[in-house]
Amino acid sequence: MRFGNIDGLALSGQTVSRRRLLIGGAMTAALAGLAPSLASAASAGALNADYAEETLKIGLFSGDISALAENKASHSQVKQFASLEYDEASAVGGLLLGAGASKPERPKPFADTLAKLNKMDAGDRFDRMYLVAEIEGHQELLMIQKAEAASADEGIAKTISTVLVPFIESHLVMLRALHQGLRG
Numbered sequence: 519m520r521f522g523n524i525d526g527l528a529l530s531g532q533t534v535s536r537r538r539l540l541i542g543g544a545m546t547a548a549l550a551g552l553a554p555s556l557a558s559a560a561s562a563g564a565l566n567a568d569y570a571e572e573t574l575k576i577g578l579f580s581g582d583i584s585a586l587a588e589n590k591a592s593h594s595q596v597k598q599f600a601s602l603e604y605d606e607a608s609a610v611g612g613l614l615l616g617a618g619a620s621k622p623e624r625p626k627p628f629a630d631t632l633a634k635l636n637k638m639d640a641g642d643r644f645d646r647m648y649l650v651a652e653i654e655g656h657q658e659l660l661m662i663q664k665a666e667a668a669s670a671d672e673g674i675a676k677t678i679s680t681v682l683v684p685f686i687e688s689h690l691v692m693l694r695a696l697h698q699g700l701r702g
Contacts (some may be wrong), residue, residue, distance in 0.1 A: 549569040566675040569666045570619035576659045579628040586635055587648045595696055596645045600607030623697045
């Protein structure tokens with residue numbers, strides 16, 4: 519992890535604790551443990567292709583904008599979240615792609631947002647746009663994961679979606695606190 523020494527991020531009366539950031543990073547390790555199951559699930563054709571595609575569309579986009587934010591964000595807390603998000607999006611994407619999912623085409627709104635972020639200078643405006651894109655993406659991803667966890671038969675998609683729900687919820691708390699802190 520690339521967090522450095524974080525004792526708590528005080529933002530507009532809210533605190534994003536070091537523990538929350540570190541718990542968020544634990545997802546990478548948790549999902550890495552699923553790799554052998556995913557490999558056998560892929561050979562059995564057990565991964566729901568629609569679920570994987572929708573998860574990958576958002577996850578790969580999130581990873582790309584987070585890689586950009588790691589270098590371009592002007593607030594250290596935003597950079598720290600971007601680093602965490604990049605690592606986790608890479609882990610989830612790697613697992614789904616490794617399980618046989620196909621890399622989806624990037625939807626035009628995502629491509630447009632990435633292009634806008636690429637053209638922007640570092641600063642508060644960039645940080646706010648990144649955080650809004652992450653909040654919207656996490657909200658959509660949470661709906662996808664909750665639906666899959668509730669409807670999927672026992673299997674790898676149900677396992678992944680069930681594991682992702684609390685991590686996405688934690689990320690939303692962090693993102694909203696960061697966004698509120700930037701709004702002042």
